[in-house]
Amino acid sequence: MEHYNMNLTLKVWRQANSEAQGNFEIFSVANISSEMSFLEMFDVLNEQLVEEGKEPIAFDHDCREGICGMCSMYINGKPHGPWQQNTTCQLHMRAFKDGDTIVVEPWRAKAFPVIKDLIVDRGAFDRIIEAGGYVSINTGNPQDANNIPIEKKKADEAFAAAACIGCGACVAACKNSSALLFVGAKVSQLALLPQGEPERKSRVFDMLTQMDKEGFGACTSTGACEATCPKGISIANIARLNHEYIRAAVLDDTVH
Amino acid sequence: MAEKNILDNKIPEGPLDQKWTNYKGHCKLVNPSNKRKLEVIVVGTGLAGASAAATLGELGYKVKAFCYQDSPRRAHSIAAQGGINAAKNYQNDGDSVFRLFYDTIKGGDYRAREANVHRLSEVSGNIIDQCVAQGVPFAREYGGLLSNRSFGGVQVQRTFYAAGQTGQQLLLGAYSALERQVALGTVTIYNRHEMEEVVVIDGKARGIIARNLVTGEIERHFGHAVLLCTGGYGNVFFLSTNAMGSNVTAAWKAHRKGAYFANPCFTQIHPTCIPVSGENQSKLTLMSESLRNDGRIWVPKQKNDTRKGNDIPEDERDYYLERRYPAFGNLVPRDVASRAAKERCDAGYGVGTSKQSVYLDFAEAIVRYGKIECGKHGITDPSAAVIQQHGLDVVKEKYGNLFDMYAKITGEDPYLTPMRIFPAVHYTMGGLWVDYELKTTIDGLYALGECNFSDHGANRLGASALMQGLSDGYFVIPYTLGNYLADEIYNQPIPTTHPEFDKAEKEVKDRISKLLNVKGTETVDSLHRRLGKIMWDKCGMARTAEGLTEAINEIAQLRKEFWEKVKIPGSDKELNPELEKAGRVIDFIELGELMCKDALDRAESCGGHFREESQTPDGEALRHDDQFMYVSAWEFTGENPNGLLGEELHKDQLVYEVIKPTTRNYK
Numbered sequence: 060m061e062h063y064n065m066n067l068t069l070k071v072w073r074q075a076n077s078e079a080q081g082n083f084e085i086f087s088v089a090n091i092s093s094e095m096s097f098l099e100m101f102d103v104l105n106e107q108l109v110e111e112g113k114e115p116i117a118f119d120h121d122c123r124e125g126i127c128g129m130c131s132m133y134i135n136g137k138p139h140g141p142w143q144q145n146t147t148c149q150l151h152m153r154a155f156k157d158g159d160t161i162v163v164e165p166w167r168a169k170a171f172p173v174i175k176d177l178i179v180d181r182g183a184f185d186r187i188i189e190a191g192g193y194v195s196i197n198t199g200n201p202q203d204a205n206n207i208p209i210e211k212k213k214a215d216e217a218f219a220a221a222a223c224i225g226c227g228a229c230v231a232a233c234k235n236s237s238a239l240l241f242v243g244a245k246v247s248q249l250a251l252l253p254q255g256e257p258e259r260k261s262r263v264f265d266m267l268t269q270m271d272k273e274g275f276g277a278c279t280s281t282g283a284c285e286a287t288c289p290k291g292i293s294i295a296n297i298a299r300l301n302h303e304y305i306r307a308a309v310l311d312d313t314v315h
Numbered sequence: 316m317a318e319k320n321i322l323d324n325k326i327p328e329g330p331l332d333q334k335w336t337n338y339k340g341h342c343k344l345v346n347p348s349n350k351r352k353l354e355v356i357v358v359g360t361g362l363a364g365a366s367a368a369a370t371l372g373e374l375g376y377k378v379k380a381f382c383y384q385d386s387p388r389r390a391h392s393i394a395a396q397g398g399i400n401a402a403k404n405y406q407n408d409g410d411s412v413f414r415l416f417y418d419t420i421k422g423g424d425y426r427a428r429e430a431n432v433h434r435l436s437e438v439s440g441n442i443i444d445q446c447v448a449q450g451v452p453f454a455r456e457y458g459g460l461l462s463n464r465s466f467g468g469v470q471v472q473r474t475f476y477a478a479g480q481t482g483q484q485l486l487l488g489a490y491s492a493l494e495r496q497v498a499l500g501t502v503t504i505y506n507r508h509e510m511e512e513v514v515v516i517d518g519k520a521r522g523i524i525a526r527n528l529v530t531g532e533i534e535r536h537f538g539h540a541v542l543l544c545t546g547g548y549g550n551v552f553f554l555s556t557n558a559m560g561s562n563v564t565a566a567w568k569a570h571r572k573g574a575y576f577a578n579p580c581f582t583q584i585h586p587t588c589i590p591v592s593g594e595n596q597s598k599l600t601l602m603s604e605s606l607r608n609d610g611r612i613w614v615p616k617q618k619n620d621t622r623k624g625n626d627i628p629e630d631e632r633d634y635y636l637e638r639r640y641p642a643f644g645n646l647v648p649r650d651v652a653s654r655a656a657k658e659r660c661d662a663g664y665g666v667g668t669s670k671q672s673v674y675l676d677f678a679e680a681i682v683r684y685g686k687i688e689c690g691k692h693g694i695t696d697p698s699a700a701v702i703q704q705h706g707l708d709v710v711k712e713k714y715g716n717l718f719d720m721y722a723k724i725t726g727e728d729p730y731l732t733p734m735r736i737f738p739a740v741h742y743t744m745g746g747l748w749v750d751y752e753l754k755t756t757i758d759g760l761y762a763l764g765e766c767n768f769s770d771h772g773a774n775r776l777g778a779s780a781l782m783q784g785l786s787d788g789y790f791v792i793p794y795t796l797g798n799y800l801a802d803e804i805y806n807q808p809i810p811t812t813h814p815e816f817d818k819a820e821k822e823v824k825d826r827i828s829k830l831l832n833v834k835g836t837e838t839v840d841s842l843h844r845r846l847g848k849i850m851w852d853k854c855g856m857a858r859t860a861e862g863l864t865e866a867i868n869e870i871a872q873l874r875k876e877f878w879e880k881v882k883i884p885g886s887d888k889e890l891n892p893e894l895e896k897a898g899r900v901i902d903f904i905e906l907g908e909l910m911c912k913d914a915l916d917r918a919e920s921c922g923g924h925f926r927e928e929s930q931t932p933d934g935e936a937l938r939h940d941d942q943f944m945y946v947s948a949w950e951f952t953g954e955n956p957n958g959l960l961g962e963e964l965h966k967d968q969l970v971y972e973v974i975k976p977t978t979r980n981y982k
Contacts, residue, residue, distance in 0.1 A: 076889065094592045094726075102597055102840065109838045109893060114884050117892055119385065122558040123598045125720065126483055127389040142723075149723045174529055175890045182506070185386050189498040193491035194450045198370045198789045199441075201448035205405060208459025218452040218477055221484060225388055254450040 065157035093153035117176040128224030133164040138228035168236035183273035190269035191262040220247040229284035235276030240284035243296035260307035343801035350375035356538035360387030363764025364544030365489035366788025372496030391558035395482025396603035398474035399781040401439040423772020425976035449488040466777035468648035520760035535811035547743035553847025555740040562899040574755040575948040577748035577768035580914035585741035586652035590672040609680035614664040643981040653738035676733035681706035752795035763787035773922025835880035
């Protein structure tokens with residue numbers, strides 16, 4: 060791979076805390092190698108800011124391997140930036156050219172309030188899981204794992220849904236800030252597996268109820284979530300969630 | 316071997332395979348109505364922490380779980396790729412509890428504790444059952460049964476996996492069990508909180524001081540017991556495969572309060588990481604060891620060969636692992652594979668621009684799988700291109716996400732050209748010293764998972780970290796903690812106005828204000844990079860007494876400079892990532908000094924580290940069982956006037972009742 064260096068202009072959202080008024084601030088960064096990751100470019104900028112006695116830009120990140128789901132920012136208007144099926148930490152600077160101006164903002168969604176600069180609070184996702192994104196089983200004495208064979212295709216589909224990293228890009232990409240791709244992925248995973256069967260009906264109701272309570276918007280099936288998802292979670296999971304919802308509503312009149 | 320064992324490791328009497336059963340049968344229990352009155356603090360929410368907090372919540376204890384991330388689901392266990400071992404013998408290829416136990420002990424270079432490892436092997440099967448019951452979507456065969464693959468150091472297929480995202484799926488399983496308990500009210504989560512100090516009252520751990528990372532507020536939390544599940548300290552090397560936030564702070568603070576630190580110098584170097592590309596690199600990314608099931612590792616036979624990998628003909632390639640270790644070939648354990656890669660690169664056969672990497676090549680696997688697939692589909696006389704396409708599809712299904720990751724980071728297509736890999740710091744085998752009950756030398760303070768030292772010896776076999784984290788959290792601590800808490804029901808919760816809480820909080824506040832008041836000129840990252848360079852050069856894969864002695868002094872000097880030069884903007888009353896990093900880096904600096912002391916004491920080659928003074932005539936690692944068959948357990952004794960930290964060595968002798976340590980041979 061050819062390497063090159065570039066000089067860039069960054070327009071970054073700064074906001075001291077959830078109460079404060081935010082604004083864009085402009086920074087110049089020089090000699091950025093095309094081999095660096097986007098967050099490493101931020102590290103360089105931040106180190107420069109610290110040396111100048113200024114406050115570095117706060118952003119969420121941890122594993123930097125594209126799996127923990129912590130990194131989260133709009134880059135030029137797209138969650139996680141220009142590459143398909145990618146997280147910010149795995150975005151590399153060869154995605155940009157010398158002289159580019161890059162605009163960086165936090166996730167925008169009522170249910171994800173800004174904590175500082177590019178960091179938002181995604182606690183709503185945890186509360187949606189608390190509402191039913193699990194199988195109620197205590198630790199200790201389940202039957203032997205191979206006693207319940209699961210068709211490979213189903214297991215693979217369940218895995219594809221389970222691969223969600225909970226980053227919130229789907230919400231950020233959605234014009235209504237809907238969390239349906241996130242919820243759909245979890246509902247699907249457990250609905251596809253025999254282990255999820257006993258709580259199949261209550262789970263879909265409870266998770267959706269909590270989703271509404273958190274202030275996420277409604278889904279209008281425009282598919283921005285799927286297009287943006289770093290793990291390629293399919294919008295088919297939303298279809299499956301809808302199916303689960305109707306199935307539960309029709310088949311069980313005792314719920315809601 | 317005459318050294319008296321002054322540490323009571325509480326290994327139960329009786330035959331090895333009965334110890335855990337007997338322990339469980341005789342340990343004390345807490346009655347359910349009393350469990351509600353007992354409070355437990357769990358620090359860290361990775362596999363060990365989340366599974367422990369969820370399980371203790373299920374049992375009825377009042378649990379408080381702390382993590383520095385925004386959600387427990389982000390702990391670094393989530394990044395584990397390859398798999399989790401279990402002695403299920405589903406493949407009927409000769410696996411058993413004993414064989415898993417034996418492989419783990421041997422893989423650990425005979426520096427692990429027999430009783431702990433046997434227990435780990437015994438519960439391994441339950442872990443898989445538990446996770447499947449939670450809805451963890453492990454890989455399956457067409458018949459609907461669970462699939463297995465192989466890992467290094469092993470000749471059976473016992474590794475369960477979920478593509479290259481096994482850690483993620485297991486952690487999400489534990490996380491969902493944890494969130495279920497949150498909903499039930501038994502567990503409270505404190506996210507974006509960091510433990511800054513342990514509170515010890517009358518010799519017992521009774522709580523922690525934590526900092527709310529959003530508001531900067533210093534909080535006091537009481538617990539009848541405190542469990543540290545905070546992972547490893549590989550970031551002491553600056554560049555490692557750990558998450559950026561992974562740190563030693565909680566464990567180090569416990570060490571300074573009296574918990575012994577065991578085998579700190581045992582670091583695992585993972586052989587298959589994406590090589591370093593530039594000066595500003597912040598971390599290293601691992602490529603799962605499972606790739607060595609199918610990938611063949613090689614370097615050119617000719618020194619300084621500048622041709623591209625694909626242009627080097629077959630007979631000019633040196634498949635050095637297959638050549639040196641015919642029985643295990645590319646599946647030798649991590650330490651052996653790492654050393655062999657370093658040896659080839661040091662000898663001038665490395666590839667890539669830096670010459671610090673070797674090839675991991677799937678070309679042959681693609682053809683082999685392609686032929687099998689063509690056979691399955693009834694394609695007779697397939698062309699090379701058809702074989703290639705079918706083979707690529709198989710490899711894509713098995714390892715696709717790893718290949719994508721490689722392509723993103725390097726900009727090269729690993730389906731078309733061999734990957735380049737090099738060893739990197741991965742997992743730390745050392746940690747807080749614990750007894751059989753996972754209790755540290757501070758009563759009521761426990762360490763689970765990578766945070767303790769006990770199960771992996773000097774080298775961890777692949778797919779055993781996930782196993783240990785979940786074993787400790789789901790199946791061990793519920794029993795051993797009950798044994799302790801049964802005597803605690805007589806003790807009322809201690810109010811956090813107790814003078815020991817005052818004292819601990821003052822220590823934390825003083826340290827933070829000291830950090831902010833240095834107002835120096837050097838950034839935290841640059842100090843961290845300096846530490847990492849000393850550690851990698853002198854306490855990395857190859858070590859000498861001379862280098863380690865130098866390193867100890869250089870680190871002491873660095874510590875002095877840290878307190879004169881560190882520059883931290885902002886205040887402590889807000890979210891301040893530089894302040895967080897600074898607190899962690901100073902702890903890494905102190906730990907680095909101890910790691911070098913421990914490495915200096917251990918004048919043998921063992922596990923991932925190679926003492927150059929101790930090698931066989933043909934350059935293999937040479938252990939000295941007669942002198943070093945012990946766990947080094949270091950006691951903090953205060954700061955010395957000479958600028959070094961006071962650390963006293965205690966030895967926990969390793970007694971092998973069942974396995975006779977021999978030279979590890981993978982030939």
